[in-house]
Amino acid sequence: MADWxxxxxxxxxxxxxxxxxxxxxxxxxxxxxxxxxxxxxGATVGSVIVEDHTAVRGFKRTISVVQRDAAGALIFSESWTA
Incomplete structure (x- = not known):
């Protein structure tokens, strides 16, 4: 699996x-x-939010990545299980 x-x-x-x-x-x-x-x-031109969720039951892990530009427009969004 590729790194986010x-x-x-x-x-x-x-x-x-x-x-x-x-x-x-x-x-x-x-x-x-x-x-x-x-x-x-050094100027901020966007943001990235990474969520790494481990299910309490079954310990399944899901990673979600959302990248937006400075105006809030979506650039990249993907979720996958690890």
Missing amino acids: KEKIVLGNGEELRRVGSKSTGFMGETDVDTYDVVDGQ
Whole structure:
């Protein structure tokens, strides 16, 4: 399985900057990581949200990635089981 960072769309000189993380769900079964996409000058040009959910029953793991530009338009969205 490819790493989620290989699936998103980054332009020349753009990189990810992690801005936060949290756990959600009644047992903290979902980890949510938030990233800004920044250009070479450090300006934010988009965002990426990664959710890594482990099912309480069966321990099935689902990863969801959503990437948006600065205006909020969807660039990439995909979910898969790990």
